Amino acid sequence: MFAFLKKKTTHQVQINDKAVEVNSKETILNSALRQGVAMTHSCRVGGCGTCKCQLLEGDIKALTDFSYILNEEELNQGFILACQAVAKSDLKIRANLSAQTAQIQEVKGTVAAQEALTHDITRLRLRMDSHFPYQAGQYAELAIESLPEVFRSFSFASPAQLDGHLEFFIRMVKGGLLTEYIQQNSLEGRAVTVRGPQGDFYLRPSSAPLLFIAGGSGLAPIKAILEEAQQQNVQRDAVLLFGARQLRDLYLMAELAELGARWQGSFQLIPVLNEEPESSAWQGARGLVTDHIAALWQPTMHAYLCGPPPMVDAASATLIELGMDTQHIHSDRFLTNNNKR
């Protein structure tokens, strides 16, 4: 009851060869899943035993009586239920990791909804046949039934959802087989295949203020990261610079403003247009996103960049020039040739 009076503390947990950080308010399973370590699990209330793992070092608090599920031998060998254990010290655990982290999975599903976000960006919402775990910021390969084996890579545009829904923003690439097809056809109800997740673009645990820089459909992984961080009550100041050509290329502004209003910390959304005619009614920032970095820059910031390679490279160079350590610059460059987007 008075647990809320206790200060939140964090501990390091070594799960097989992977390290995760857990806090005193969450279970080992939840922190592992949140940080992309897919421990096997099912019911999450201590009723099934799928998440049982062996505690090799350290102390935990049990949230339920493990002897409902674990037999005497397991109890003696230090087995615990990850979904019902909170760390009281740093821990070392031996666990079954689901194949999902070790290897990329291929899951089938259908298109649940399709929506034009701009004249060349389409939002696809997919309903998958089974839960598809990933970390916000990562990407997957997508193919549609009518173009089998034409896989292209797209970033997830929302955090992983328990009901198996996925969201992607697809920008039409001139001459692009899949993207043109998606742009030009109504796809609701069509079968899809998704392969993934892949990529190491995701939010690193820290308390540093955040600088996000997105261009075009590069907004997708940034939106997913912001939403996931919000679900986890991340309390970091954030600035989002969003570069687009013209007014007609802006999208999701209302949705992001709403997210910003609920964000725990300061939140600034700055759209920047570089090809909007001088005569237009646009009152906001103009030019390239890189022109606006210096004014926003703080030495403690960590940066996450995503979009067309020239933008990512230029922004990255600007940040390094300002003195940012390269280890705090994370980026995902959207390539349009070969297989990437």
Place this chain on the structure above:
Amino acid sequence: MKLLHYLKFFLFHFIGILSAVFLLGGGHFITFGFALVVCFYMFGDAYAGDDTSTPDYKMPQILTVQLWLALPLLSWIVFSAIWSVLDTDPFGYGAWITQITGYDVLTARASNGPVQYIASLLLTGLMIGLIGTITAHELTHRTWDKVSMWVGRWLLAFSFDTIFAIEHVYGHHHYVATRQDPATAPRGRNVYFHILASTIKGNISAWKIEKTRLQRSKKAVFSWHNAFLRGHAMSLLLVLGAYAIGGLAGMLFFIACALWGKSLLEIVNYMEHYGLVRNPSEPVQPRHSWNSNKRISSWSMFNLTRHSHHHAQGEVPYQDLRPFPDAPMMIGGYLTTIVVAMIPPLWHYKMTPKVLAWDEKYANDNELKLAKEDSLNSGKKAFIQKYQ
């Protein structure tokens, strides 16, 4: 409007107090009071729409205390209900109420006849379900919190269902939507059969789970360590309490209320997973529960209605459950659906197409196989025709 998000979960306290007042008011107050509560839920859900908000609660401990308050409230309602069917005035309760309110509850009670007794029973059982079982469901999920577990188990004792605290967490959440789950109703089953079957199988399952736990932790099965036996002893204590208050009549009336309360829980189990299937080796997903986001039901039952998320992530406290608008949806709010379930022909008429649509929209390959087998075994023409 943060305050409203705390206040909305006081709805059951409000309805509970109102119900106790109706019971004490006697005569038409009881019959119309019962009708009013039922209409409030059914029409409320029909016209007040959905609540899909997911506010951030900075002080969830307020919500916890709200839940604990259910125990004194339910005790008061049940005491008043027993009192309303007696000729005597235990503890001078009626005289005292008359004195402080100026309303002569003793004279009002004298006008109660069989109709009032039935209405009183239905209303009290409904309150046992609403304030007792549903609150206890949330509390007994908090296996790490001794106070919540204690309050929760006493609330369950009012419907002879303390085993729920064992079976639900360690049985139902593991086996939901599979054939091993006593609380999941297969296609074609009649709700009245389900009430009996699920009660009996649930008790057997809880006994086995508890026995295994005691053996593993090297404790005697027949001892005070046994939560199954302790729980039923708590219910027995309540029955004896009812006898002490109201003699045989009071005791029988309480037993009837408790059984009606327990039946309501089983009807709710029936509605929440009817006809759904899952391969036991695959994790529980939101599609394995029928969900509802109806406003009045959600407020009054603190989001038990958001059942899809509850089963997919049982550790989440009710205030943080998400609405999952894409999950399979129940036919209406909870009380409306209870009423439909109690009229089997209407239930099958409404639900068979919904279950078949579930097969098409949500089921994966393994589930389709199970759905086919269950449909062919359902004894219902519409299910069989579809898969023949």
